[in-house]
Amino acid sequence: MSILNDLQELESAGVISKDTSTRIESYYKNKKDPSTNKLFVVFGILGAILVGLGTILIIAHNWDELSRGLKTGAAFLPLLIGQALCSFTLLKKHQNIAWKEGSAVFLFFAVGASIALISQIYNIPGNLSSYLLTWMLLMLPLVYVMKSSMVSLLYIIGTTYFASETGYWDYPTEIPYVYWLMIAAIVPHYYLLLKKSPNSNFLRFHNWFVALSLTVVLGTFSKQMDELMFLAYASLFGLFYLFGTSKFLPDKTTKNAFTLLGSVGTVVILLILSFNEFWEHLIKKEMFLNEIIVAPEFIITVILSVLAMMFLYERLKSSSIKGISPFSVAFLLFIPIFFMGTFSSIAAVFLINLLVFAIGILTIRAGSKQNHLGILNYGLLIIAALIVCRFFDTDLSFVIRGLLFISVGVGFYFVNYRMIKKRQEND
Structure with missing residues (x-):
């Protein structure tokens, strides 16, 4: 390290004493390199995956030549090796993260391989959904x-695959209610990560995996009244944003998975509904109250909306309405607009466009106040996306459309130039 090379020069110049020099040298020599530890964990996990896959390939290559007894033994062999590795890790290497993650990942794939092989050997009936459910449980x-x-992340992937297989791809499809219990079972581990390792990469990956998993699986509730799913997704994205900026997560910046996905998802939903076609379809569709209140789409919408409102209430208790981001309340404003759209498509389209425009302007304003180029340009992108949507949806002349795009381009340049200039003046 460069600081160790400079110690003798600093000591000779009288900047530090010999005793201080000795203590600094001792500190840096005994200090653990965190990047090395992370590399050990990564290579341990990759090594476990490669060894597991290699074992399966070797067995598969000679599979037809084996007797049923040997096939059964081969099916259980990776499982026994994985259990032995995990037992050794718990007894001798319980403080070593690389050993814990590597052995656990190996056992994870060994169990999946063993279940599949035993089912094939003894012709046990079943489908992919039941296989994934058994494996994950x-x-x-x-x-x-x-x-x-790492096994927690693989478990989230597996449960999401199971829910997608059950709710999207199986025939006949059904709502995978058990998924919500399975994903809830991982919450204690996620909570421990929040408390003990708030700045770890594993926590960041969990944020993304959980958010994406919930987003994918929510669509499986679309069975009777697909139109209500727009309300459900708007509330889900509002809940994401409020959770991502709450006291529960240490990282409250736009890098946070929940914050980013919540804001982008909200804008995408609103832009989709800024066109007139959806609202015309909604008005023509016959919907009866007694059917709506028992529809799974309505039930999940109510649950998500109530949860989002609870987070919004907590936010309002700790800050003024002026400090609330537009993404935090967009879902709440969208609810009355949606029901208004069942009677008047013109009013709904106008209000949705107005809401998107207001979100863009307020985001630009927030970026300017915080002197944050990323947030400022995000607001400009929202305005630009709205203009692009209207480009294909209106009868404006090409001259006016061209002028609008030129105005947005000039706005991008002017706003960024002004902020950079302001930063240089402050420096």
Whole structure:
């Protein structure tokens, strides 16, 4: 390290004493390199995955030549090796993260391979959904026994795949209600990560995986009244944004997965509904109250809206209405607009466009106040996206459309130039 090379020069110049020099040298020599530890964990996980896949390939290559007894033994062999590695880790290497993650990941894939092979050997009936469900339920205890965040991430992927298979691709499809219990079972591990490792990469990956998983699986509730899913997704994205900027998460910047996905998702939903076609379809569709209140789309919408309102209420208690981001309240404003759209498509389209425009302007204003180029340009992009949508949706002449695009381009340049100039003056 460069600081160790400079110690002798600093000591000779009388900047530090010999005793201080010795203590600094001792400190840096004994200090653990965090990047090295992270590399050990990464290579341990990759090594476990490669060894597991290699074992499966070797067995698969010679599969037809094996007797049923040997096939059964080969099916259980990776499982026994994985259990032995995990037992050794718990007894001898319980403080070593690389060993914990590597052995747990190996056992995770070994269990999946063993289930598949035994089912094939003895012709046990079943489908992909039941296979994934069995595999994930067996692996849930492993997350807590080994305290493995990597297995937790694989578990989230597996449960999302199971829910998608059940709700989207199976025939006949059904709503995977058990998914919500399965994803709730991982919350204690996620909570421990929040408390013990608030700045870890594993927590950041969990934020993204959980947010994307919920976004994907929510669509499986679309069975009877698809139109209500726009309300459900608007409330979900509002809940994401409020959770991402709450006291529960240490990272409250736009890098936060929940904040980013919540804001982008809200804008996308509003832009989709800024066109007239959806509202004309909604008015023509017959919907009866007794059917709506028992529809799964309505029930999940109510649950998500109530949760989002609870977070919004907590936010309002700790800050004024002026400090609230437009993304925090967009879902609440969207609810009356949606029901208004069942009677008047013109009013709904006008209000949706007005809401998107207001969100863009307020985001630009927030970026200017915080002297944040990213937030400022995000607001400009929202305005630009709205103009692009109207480009294909109106009968304006090409001259006016061209002038609008030129205005947006000049706005991008002027606003960024002004902020950069302001930063230089402050420096």
